[in-house]
Amino acid sequence: MWQFLKTWYHRLASPKWFYHTSGRWLPYLAAVTILLLVSGAIWGLGFAPEDARQGNSYRIIYIHVPVSVLALVGYYLMAVAGAIALIWKIKLADMVMVSAAPLGAVLTFLALLTGSIWGKPTWGTYWEWDARITSMLVLLFLYLGVLALSRAFTSRDTAYKACAILSLVGTVNIPIIYKSVDWWYTLHQPATIKLTGGSTIHPAMFKPLLVMIIGFYCFYALVLILNTRAEILRREQRSAWVRELI
Amino acid sequence: MSDLVFQFPNVNAFLAMNGHGVYVWSAYGISALVLLSVALAPVRRRRKLLAAMASRLKHETGNGTP
Amino acid sequence: MVSESGFGALLRRDLLLAFRSGGELLNPLVFFVMTTSLVPLAISPSPLQLAVMAPGMIWITALLATLLALDSVFKDDFDDGSLLPLLLCPQSLWLSVLAKVLVHWLRTGLPITLVAPLLGIMLALPEAGFLPLVIGLACGTACFSLIGAVGAALTVALQKGGVLLSLIVIPLYFPVLIFGASAVQRAVEGLQYMPVLALLGAFFAFALLTTPFAAAAALRVGVNG
Numbered sequence: 031m032w033q034f035l036k037t038w039y040h041r042l043a044s045p046k047w048f049y050h051t052s053g054r055w056l057p058y059l060a061a062v063t064i065l066l067l068v069s070g071a072i073w074g075l076g077f078a079p080e081d082a083r084q085g086n087s088y089r090i091i092y093i094h095v096p097v098s099v100l101a102l103v104g105y106y107l108m109a110v111a112g113a114i115a116l117i118w119k120i121k122l123a124d125m126v127m128v129s130a131a132p133l134g135a136v137l138t139f140l141a142l143l144t145g146s147i148w149g150k151p152t153w154g155t156y157w158e159w160d161a162r163i164t165s166m167l168v169l170l171f172l173y174l175g176v177l178a179l180s181r182a183f184t185s186r187d188t189a190y191k192a193c194a195i196l197s198l199v200g201t202v203n204i205p206i207i208y209k210s211v212d213w214w215y216t217l218h219q220p221a222t223i224k225l226t227g228g229s230t231i232h233p234a235m236f237k238p239l240l241v242m243i244i245g246f247y248c249f250y251a252l253v254l255i256l257n258t259r260a261e262i263l264r265r266e267q268r269s270a271w272v273r274e275l276i
Numbered sequence: 277m278s279d280l281v282f283q284f285p286n287v288n289a290f291l292a293m294n295g296h297g298v299y300v301w302s303a304y305g306i307s308a309l310v311l312l313s314v315a316l317a318p319v320r321r322r323r324k325l326l327a328a329m330a331s332r333l334k335h336e337t338g339n340g341t342p
Numbered sequence: 343m344v345s346e347s348g349f350g351a352l353l354r355r356d357l358l359l360a361f362r363s364g365g366e367l368l369n370p371l372v373f374f375v376m377t378t379s380l381v382p383l384a385i386s387p388s389p390l391q392l393a394v395m396a397p398g399m400i401w402i403t404a405l406l407a408t409l410l411a412l413d414s415v416f417k418d419d420f421d422d423g424s425l426l427p428l429l430l431c432p433q434s435l436w437l438s439v440l441a442k443v444l445v446h447w448l449r450t451g452l453p454i455t456l457v458a459p460l461l462g463i464m465l466a467l468p469e470a471g472f473l474p475l476v477i478g479l480a481c482g483t484a485c486f487s488l489i490g491a492v493g494a495a496l497t498v499a500l501q502k503g504g505v506l507l508s509l510i511v512i513p514l515y516f517p518v519l520i521f522g523a524s525a526v527q528r529a530v531e532g533l534q535y536m537p538v539l540a541l542l543g544a545f546f547a548f549a550l551l552t553t554p555f556a557a558a559a560a561l562r563v564g565v566n567g
Contacts, residue, residue: 076290077280086293090303136314140307147303151296168513175510182506191563192496196510199492199556203514210517217524256318263325276330
């Protein structure tokens, strides 16, 4: 058992092994992703019942919610990869972390954008200082900070270590930020604005949402792997196995 | 699966979405564009890298065997 | 006891250096007063309107003033070479970091806290708001210094780290600003503000326990540029 774990550990840590194995699985993952996202979107757009209160504008939920979930999950993934890279000095982990930062920032931006488009027909404004939107905005700032920091260093080794520390500090802070923003919002909540409770969603509306969430998880994994592969190639261009690829 | 019916009488109603069409379709359209470009960026980056490496390799071997 | 005397010696040295630099010592404070006095000019001199803005504006300018001096927490020592011995000496690095943070707070947070009531008068802050403003600022600026030290340590070797430092640190300041400013606001509205200050105090205790270690780790990474 121990031996098995050990070989896996060494394999996983090897960029070469990762590059070859992920290359074999990528087409399947891409096919599943496209299938899930396209069918989920068609289901959500055309076949899910209309919401009684919000009408058809609620259909944005099928993008907004999965994107928001992955934006947050992505930050934790980035921090965990950073911690692994810091503690065990695994090269692959820091490549994953570097690849996760821009992807997460784009997803957070999309979450804000779709939320704001959704807000117009629902609340009558594009922007509302609501607890969730504000938390998302702070998350975007956290991502932008990590991105800016990673660009600032000339030494790649220092850059990933610095980003790992910053994202770990951010991870500790995220629950506190969310709680404080939540609390701040209850202080200032105008009585006229009511959020749609996600808890009482109808099953016929929830099923396509589930498909989309799984689809977006696949999408995230797919793009993260693609990014990591590109990063591996860039860093290992001098090694023998990369030369053999050409 | 029998309860899965198309919710709109025709394509025009599907596009209009009872007046919410602009919001829904713009949200889906922009998201599709952004996600597609995010997914294609590493593919393009990898292809460029491979091309650059190939040309460099050719250059090096060309110098090595005069 | 070696570590204690090391902490004390470092503290004394840094305070002495800060005092010798003369005018520079007061710069964050002057910045604080200047930016706050822009508020009535930009918005309105009417006391009614100012009273609404006062808690938030004082807190925001206090945040910016501490941010302004953050760059130099480790950088001066890094530039003149006196930081490297700290990384190598037997005293735990987090204690040295704590000394630096304390000096930063004494240079920015403390004078800002002491002058804030004056600005409160100028911005027509209602009387009930003064006590929570002072307590909150004393605690909150300490949080700013502690969290900021992590960012300052990460960017210590960068030539143009100033703006970057603000970018990475400001998102981490959100909870402090929310608790601090709303404690004053609640007091002005006649509501209980002690629970909010207690939350701020809890955040401070948490930051005090964790950030020196994070900043020490960050410093070891940051000095490599």
